[in-house]
Amino acid sequence: MKTTYTLPIGPIHPALKEPVMFEFEIDGEKIVNVDVKAGQVHRGIEWIGTQRNPIQILYLAERICGICNISHPFAYCRAVEYIADVEVPEKAEYIRVIIAELERIHSHILWAGVAAHEVGFDSVLYLSWRLRENVMDLIEYLTGNRVTKAMFTIGGVRRDITKDQYPKIENTIKYYRENMGKLKHVFLDDKTFKLRCRDCGILTKDNALKLCAVGPTTRASGVKKDVRVDQAYSAYGDLDIDYITPDILTGEVKGDVYDRIVVRLLEVEQSLDLIEQCLDRMPTSGNIAVEEKIPKLLATLKKVEGEGIGRHEAPRGEVIHYVKLTGEEHPYTWKVRAPTYNNILPWIPMLLGEQIADIPIVAASTDPCLSCTNRVAIVENGKKNILTGEDLHRLSVEKTRRLMRK
Amino acid sequence: MRFSMVPELLKQLFKKPFTNKFPAKYAPPSTKEFLEAVKKGKIKIVPPVETPPGFRGKINYDREKCIGCQLCVKVCPSQAIEFKPEEKKIRIYISRCTFCAQCTDVCPVNALSMSDEFLLANEDKLAKELIREEKVA
Amino acid sequence: MSFLSLSEWGFKIVIGTLLAAAFGIILGLVFKGIDRKIAAHMQARVGPPIRQPFRDVAKLFIKENIVPENAIPWLFNLAPIVGLIATISILLYLPIGGLNPLFGDKGDLILILYLLIIPSLAMVVGGFASGSPYATVGAQREMIVMMSYEFPLAITIIAIAWRLSSIVGGNVFSLATIVANPLWNNVGLLGFIGLILLLIVLVLVTPGELSKIPFDVPEAETEIAGGLLVEYSGRNLALFYLTDAVKTVVMGSLIIALFFPYNLSPLLGLNGYLASTVDILFYLLKLFIVIIFSVTLIRVGVARLKIDQVVYTYWIPLTLVGLIGLVLLMMDARAFIPLGW
Numbered sequence: 001m002k003t004t005y006t007l008p009i010g011p012i013h014p015a016l017k018e019p020v021m022f023e024f025e026i027d028g029e030k031i032v033n034v035d036v037k038a039g040q041v042h043r044g045i046e047w048i049g050t051q052r053n054p055i056q057i058l059y060l061a062e063r064i065c066g067i068c069n070i071s072h073p074f075a076y077c078r079a080v081e082y083i084a085d086v087e088v089p090e091k092a093e094y095i096r097v098i099i100a101e102l103e104r105i106h107s108h109i110l111w112a113g114v115a116a117h118e119v120g121f122d123s124v125l126y127l128s129w130r131l132r133e134n135v136m137d138l139i140e141y142l143t144g145n146r147v148t149k150a151m152f153t154i155g156g157v158r159r160d161i162t163k164d165q166y167p168k169i170e171n172t173i174k175y176y177r178e179n180m181g182k183l184k185h186v187f188l189d190d191k192t193f194k195l196r197c198r199d200c201g202i203l204t205k206d207n208a209l210k211l212c213a214v215g216p217t218t219r220a221s222g223v224k225k226d227v228r229v230d231q232a233y234s235a236y237g238d239l240d241i242d243y244i245t246p247d248i249l250t251g252e253v254k255g256d257v258y259d260r261i262v263v264r265l266l267e268v269e270q271s272l273d274l275i276e277q278c279l280d281r282m283p284t285s286g287n288i289a290v291e292e293k294i295p296k297l298l299a300t301l302k303k304v305e306g307e308g309i310g311r312h313e314a315p316r317g318e319v320i321h322y323v324k325l326t327g328e329e330h331p332y333t334w335k336v337r338a339p340t341y342n343n344i345l346p347w348i349p350m351l352l353g354e355q356i357a358d359i360p361i362v363a364a365s366t367d368p369c370l371s372c373t374n375r376v377a378i379v380e381n382g383k384k385n386i387l388t389g390e391d392l393h394r395l396s397v398e399k400t401r402r403l404m405r406k
Numbered sequence: 407m408r409f410s411m412v413p414e415l416l417k418q419l420f421k422k423p424f425t426n427k428f429p430a431k432y433a434p435p436s437t438k439e440f441l442e443a444v445k446k447g448k449i450k451i452v453p454p455v456e457t458p459p460g461f462r463g464k465i466n467y468d469r470e471k472c473i474g475c476q477l478c479v480k481v482c483p484s485q486a487i488e489f490k491p492e493e494k495k496i497r498i499y500i501s502r503c504t505f506c507a508q509c510t511d512v513c514p515v516n517a518l519s520m521s522d523e524f525l526l527a528n529e530d531k532l533a534k535e536l537i538r539e540e541k542v543a
Numbered sequence: 544m545s546f547l548s549l550s551e552w553g554f555k556i557v558i559g560t561l562l563a564a565a566f567g568i569i570l571g572l573v574f575k576g577i578d579r580k581i582a583a584h585m586q587a588r589v590g591p592p593i594r595q596p597f598r599d600v601a602k603l604f605i606k607e608n609i610v611p612e613n614a615i616p617w618l619f620n621l622a623p624i625v626g627l628i629a630t631i632s633i634l635l636y637l638p639i640g641g642l643n644p645l646f647g648d649k650g651d652l653i654l655i656l657y658l659l660i661i662p663s664l665a666m667v668v669g670g671f672a673s674g675s676p677y678a679t680v681g682a683q684r685e686m687i688v689m690m691s692y693e694f695p696l697a698i699t700i701i702a703i704a705w706r707l708s709s710i711v712g713g714n715v716f717s718l719a720t721i722v723a724n725p726l727w728n729n730v731g732l733l734g735f736i737g738l739i740l741l742l743i744v745l746v747l748v749t750p751g752e753l754s755k756i757p758f759d760v761p762e763a764e765t766e767i768a769g770g771l772l773v774e775y776s777g778r779n780l781a782l783f784y785l786t787d788a789v790k791t792v793v794m795g796s797l798i799i800a801l802f803f804p805y806n807l808s809p810l811l812g813l814n815g816y817l818a819s820t821v822d823i824l825f826y827l828l829k830l831f832i833v834i835i836f837s838v839t840l841i842r843v844g845v846a847r848l849k850i851d852q853v854v855y856t857y858w859i860p861l862t863l864v865g866l867i868g869l870v871l872l873m874m875d876a877r878a879f880i881p882l883g884w
Contacts, residue, residue, distance in 0.1 A: 007676045029680075029850060052483065059483035059506045120756050120847030123411050126586040130424050137458075144462040144520075150506045158511065160461075182414070190410045192757060192846040240431055294512045337649070358682060359850040412844040415585040424587040432592050 004032055008354065011040045015046035015118060015360030018370035020344075022359070029355045034348045038341075041370055045225075049334040054080055054154065054301045054325070055294065056335065061150055061321070064336065065371045067110060070103045071314030072336065073152040075321040078233065078310030080154050083325055084301060088347050091286040092156035093235040094278050098169075099143070099151050100312070101271040105176070106135045107315035108264045111367050112187065115261065118360040124186055131179055138172045141165070154297060156289025166279060173272050180272075184265055188249075188258075201350045204255055211349075214342045216263045217316025217366045219245055221255035227313040239277050244270055255381040257365040264367075302329050314339055316367050340368050428431045428454040457522045462524040467538045469495055471517040478509035478518065490539075498538040501531045559645045563634040571788030572596040574795075574830065578839045585843050596788065598779050608777030612673025622669030623775070623782035629661035630789045637796045638722050638804070639826065651716040652700055655797070659752065662786050663689050667759075668770035669783075679771025684850055685754075685761035691857035692751040694759075698865035699741045699748075703801055706734070706872045718883045722804040728873050737871030742802055744865045749794045749837040751857065753787065758853050791838065795830045798837070803829055 004025045011019035019040035025033035045064060049057045061072040071238075074096065081088065088096075109132040116124035136146045142161060143149040152158050165340075187193060203213065209223040218225055224243040228236045244266045246259040253259065270327025291297040307324040324333040343366045350362050429451040434440035443449045454502045457463070474494030486502035487509065510518045526534055576593035583590025610616050636650045636658075641663040663685060669681030703726065707715040710729050714720060726738060762770040772783060807825040808818035848856065 005676060005679075007680070026680075029683075053480070055481050055508065056483040059504060059508065062506075063504070116846070120759070121411070121845070123415060123586050123843045124589065130587060140461070141458040144458075144460050144507070145505065148504070148506070150462070150508075186410045186414070189408050190846070191408050192848065195848065195852055196846055294481060294508075298480070355849060355851075357847075362449075372474070409844055412840070415840070415843055418587050419581070419585045421587070423584060423589050424590045431589060497713065 001143065003027055003379060009359060014388065016363065016368075017114065020368065020370050022363075024351075024356075024359070026356060029357075031351055031354055031356070031359075034351050036344055036347055038344055038370065046334055046336065050332070052328055053298060053329045054331065055298055057331070058152060058154070059148075059150065061336075062150065064123060064338075065369050066147055067107050067369060068103070068314040068316060069147060069149055070100050070151070071312050071319050072321070074100060075310040075312040075319050076323065076334075077152050077154055079308040079310070079321045079323040080301070080310075080325075082308035082310065083306040083323065084154070084304045086155045086290045088156055088290065089233075089287040090235075091160075091283050092288050094282040095157045095161050095288065096152070097235040098161065098238070098275055098282075099139075099149060099157075100277050101274050102135060102139055102142075103149075104271045104315045106132055106139070108268050109135070109183075111264060111315075111364075112183065112261070115361065115364050116187075118364045119193065121193070131176075131183065134159070134172055134175050138168060141168055153289055153294075155291055156287065156300065158289070160288050161282075163284065169275065169279065174270070176272055180265070180269060187261055187265065194258065196361065197365075198360050198395070200257050201365060202254065202256045203346050203350050205253075207346065207349050207396060210256070211345050212342050213317075213346045213366075214339050215314070215367070216244075216260055216267065217317070217343050217346065219243060220253075220259040220263045222247075226310050227318050229330040231311065233311070237280065238281060239274055241274065257361055260365045268401070277402075301325070303327060307333075312334070316340060316369055317343065327395050338369065340366075340370060343368065414481045426455055427452045454525075457524070461522045461524075462507050463539060464500060464521050464526060465498055465503060465505075465510070466519045466521050467496070467498060467540075468517045468519075469540055471495065471515045473515055475514060477512045477514065481508045481512050483508070495539070499532075500526065500536040500538060501528075544745075555645075560631070560635065563639075563645065564631045566639065567631055567634045567789040568785055569832075570827075571785070571790075571792045572600065574791060575788050577831065578791075578834060578842075580834065582839050582843050585839075596784075600784060603781035603784065604778055608779060609774075611674055611774050613673040614774065615674070618668060618672035619747055620775075620779060622665045622672065623779045623786065626662040626786045627782050627789070629658055629665065630786050630793060633658045633793050634789070634796075636718065637793065638718055638800050639796055644718050651714060652704065652718060652721070655718075656696070656700065659793075660689065660693075662772055662790060663752070665786075666771050667781070669775070669779075670761075673771075673774040675774050677773045678771055681761045681773070685771060686753075687850060688751055688758060688761060688853055691854045692748050695744045695857055695861045695865045696748050698803075698862065698869060699745050702737070702741055702865070702869040702872055706730070706876060709876050711806050718800055721799055725804050726802075730872070732875075733871045734875030737868040737875065738802070740864050740868035740871070742758035742798075744861050744868065745798055745801070746837040747841075747861060748857075749798070750841055751853075752794055753790055753838065755838055756842045757848045759847060760850050784830050791834060792830070795833045795837075797841045798833050799826070799829050803833075820877075 004027045007024045007026050009022040010016055011025065021037040021040060023035040023037075024031050045060060049060055052060065058073050058076065061076045062069055064072050109128050113125040113128035113132070116122070116128065139149065140146045142165065143151050143159065151159060160239040165390050203217065203221045205222045208218045209214075210222050213221070213223075214225065216397070222245055224245065226243050229241055229243055244263055246254075246262045249262050249266060250259070291300070304325055305327045307322065310321045310323075312319050317338055320336040322333070322337075323331055326332045346366065347363060351359065354362065430440070430449070431452075440449065444451055470496050473494075474489070476489050476496075478496065479485075479489050483506060484502045484504050486499045486504075488497045488499070490497060505520070507520055510520055526536070530536075573593065573596075575596045576591070579595065580590045581592055610619055633655055636655055638644050667682045667685050667689075670678040670685065673679075703721070704715045706726060707721065707724060711720060711724055727735070730738065750756070754762050760770075762772060771819045772780065775783060806822050808814075808821050811821065813821060
């Protein structure tokens, strides 16, 4: 006799910030089985990319996700620069790193607020988003817009960070150093938070390695994986950077939700250090782009051939872009592998055996950004198919006709 | 028993709220009447937060300087710029613009620039405010 | 007790009930608005104006009332009505505004304890009749939370009644008796500490009764999308909203009646209508303070607990605190010279 019932969470649910489909088999309040279906936000961005020239794809890549806004252009630029064999000037590398670290700060504080909301602690949501306003103002001052920063171009950056902008950056760093203590005190010392997050949603080191989890999710389980340290690209090679694992603060690694909070809050402080180091070492003069005149750049890019891979450590993990150019204006292929794609499967071992009340906080603790993960797969009779835009259109027209016949 | 948030909350109770009260403190019962009263000058709108210099807002087009090279048409990611062959000038559709300022960078004669206007909401995609083709007076 | 004729008795019931209902609903909505405004200022926001709950209820009444396909229609529509009626009827037995309860001689504290179960039970029945898995989970949780908080609540009530029985005679559960003999005047130091502990227990049972954070597991918004009330809309949801507002007034009045039944007019030496007005204003002030501490501050200050943690909190720490309070009151009684012991 079946004693379990099925509870669907998603695609639309207050616990999830973006659509993903969960189907749980629940016995009382305990989860017995989990099934995850992603791909509800497919927008066909890669197809649009094959109809545009490389400069236009930069802005398309920026709009894949609103939070990891700089990570996608960064990886894309590295891929194309590898193909075109251009070397980015040193000043531009430092500016890129500063903007990327500012984005990491804003993303982690945003995540902290969302995690608090999932546990029902709205006051911490308002507090953290209030603290986040400072870095958003700084980003607006440096780049012209709070979210879509449009700073990158192939071979460098578009705007300079001049010496008279330094005081504002230093003010922001000082503000955050004073206030991160408050945020850490609320998150890590509060008794009800500990009751909810400790020993909940555990991802063992073994599972994290087998399922190839990336980003803070895997670092919280003790796996030392970070593209900035492993590959030392851009200006990261000159900076003093190390892996952040929870035993730096608490002394032991458990791999639960609490550890993931610790890792993200420590990473914010690491980003503040990195920005300070960049400001010290950045050369005060120099080009900010290899080729400032865009028509010449476009003409060069039209003639190169080859394939390239660009990697970057986004706030959520490692993002990979693969580009293939064949000497025409439009690229032959552009493929995006977002970090959340790797972090979805670890949800299954994390959620088995937990209660329903743990579902939102465990899912949120891996910081899913499903807008980045845009692929539709259908499993029919055990075969997997990847559908294109035309197939989806045909299926939806068929379904409308079926419904109209009823 | 550490309840870390409670002292913070009690302190905050006596301070000013952080909200920027744009456009009014409470939602008006009827938006249409509110906007008409603002036009007549009876109610003042609380101003929004100041934008910094270098803000990428609505685009400004200087028709006299434009030479019709069509470079901006080629680089616009959302294909929001249309070339008018008979006059050799362009028309920009703000409803499609993504405010990336790529056209501003590419223009060889600096005919385009970004202003700091961002209150651009409108009910009609092709309203007069959302199409730029003449010189800004 | 005077002998009224049948028509006079009927008159008292009808007018009294209408007055109590109007009083409870209006006061409940005003205090709900005040609670939201103060919570917002604690979180550095502006918050809605105090008349916002009135607008919410008015808007809900004019919206469409949808009954889902899988639901049991008669139960689904009956549950909110039963909940609201039961909550309003409790007001008839509680001393409000410094006046004696309307039907004080017909019902006492035990009746109030039973009547308090009915609104929660109506929500459970409504949840099960909704035909949605989220509502089922929410209804199961509400039943479990109800079972857990009854224990500390019962201990508090029994402790107070027991202590009172060694001071005065008659029906110690009658609210008129409790209000006339505030316990603070009649206990020594041990009893004082015991009463403080019982007050803490009752203040922590209140969020559980009213389904507010940290004990709002049945209605968790982010976990089960609204829980019990997920399928309710329009007029039914408006009735549940009003039930919640009136229940806040009821729980606040209960705490005031048991622990702070003092009136201001004897102190100022007033009489007649002036005394009643001052009494009612003082009652509103006391209700305001009680609601701030037992609902608002706790609601914004902590996170939501899981269901097994809720049961643990009510059954182990709070029951222990209640029992210690009871024992302290008992020890205090032996220290005093009791009446006819």
